[in-house]
């Protein structure tokens with residue numbers, strides 16, 4: 001399955017691993033890249049030197065292409081961008097904002113820039129700014145989300161831009177991948193499926209909740225604050241939604257969730273932590289290695305698309 005995306009990045013299979021905060025560290029990213037996809041280290045809100053160390057550790061595990069995701073709401077994003085340039089990372093994805101201010105420096109260094117977009121307008125703007133491709137991420141995704149579904153967003157973005165489109169949100173198997181290609185995508189990005197990979201450092205309690213999740217077990221907090229976050233329903237999400245309904249201010253809500261993603265991922269606190277996951281969690285049933293996942297997904301997608 002060679003596409004403009006595999007050619008652009010020099011990867012064997014058109015599958016990206018999402019840049020999940022706290023989750024997408026060196027061992028997961030290296031395993032995905034070693035299996036032929038694009039492993040991505042999430043900078044999230046990590047200090048720049050931690051990002052540098054994660055990049056170096058990943059490079060000890062793989063010499064294949066590796067990306068970094070820049071979370072644009074991070075006040076440290078400038079410094080992290082500096083690390084990406086110094087470490088000669090070949091591809092950067094961005095999320096939760098507009099990466100226009102970084103584009104010139106990345107392009108001058110030959111870095112491929114692939115912003116996550118949640119709308120056609122943003123996709124067009126990114127193409128004009130020089131993006132090499134865009135990731136069209138639907139509201140089915142875990143974490144920080146836009147409001148349009150993958151089914152509606154991907155074909156509209158594919159019609160609006162000439163650069164390649166990577167589909168994200170609600171994809172966890174070969175059927176989702178084949179469907180994305182039918183909608184005009186030339187690669188897919190998956191997060192929730194890789195959360196439970198053998199190489200993923202996510203605490204076993206959190207993995208277990210994803211593996212046991214049903215179709216309707218995610219919900220979205222933060223709609224009132226303008227930062228909607230999809231996660232598995234638990235004590236934390238219920239409490240957050242209750243406070244939101246009562247008209248709580250941003251400060252109170254932020255206090256509640258301070259450190260809550262770390263509590264879920266690292267400490268395995270499935271009650272008071274935030275277990276970000278997409279709507280497709282209900283389809284994710286088995287812990288497997290990244291290689292097993294990628295091979296299974298590719299075989300299924302190729303069968304459906306009539307490739308060999």
Ligand code: TUI
Nearest residue numbers: 021095096097098116117118122137142143144145146
């Ligand atoms: O970024 C994500 N998903 C994330 S980031 C994250 S870390 C976090 N933790 C706590 C609070 C907030 C964030 C968890 N999940 N996905 C990519 C994505 N980007 N989805 C939607 C967007 C997006 C939204 C608006 C991209 C651009 C955009 O443009 C707005 C603008 O600035 O014009």
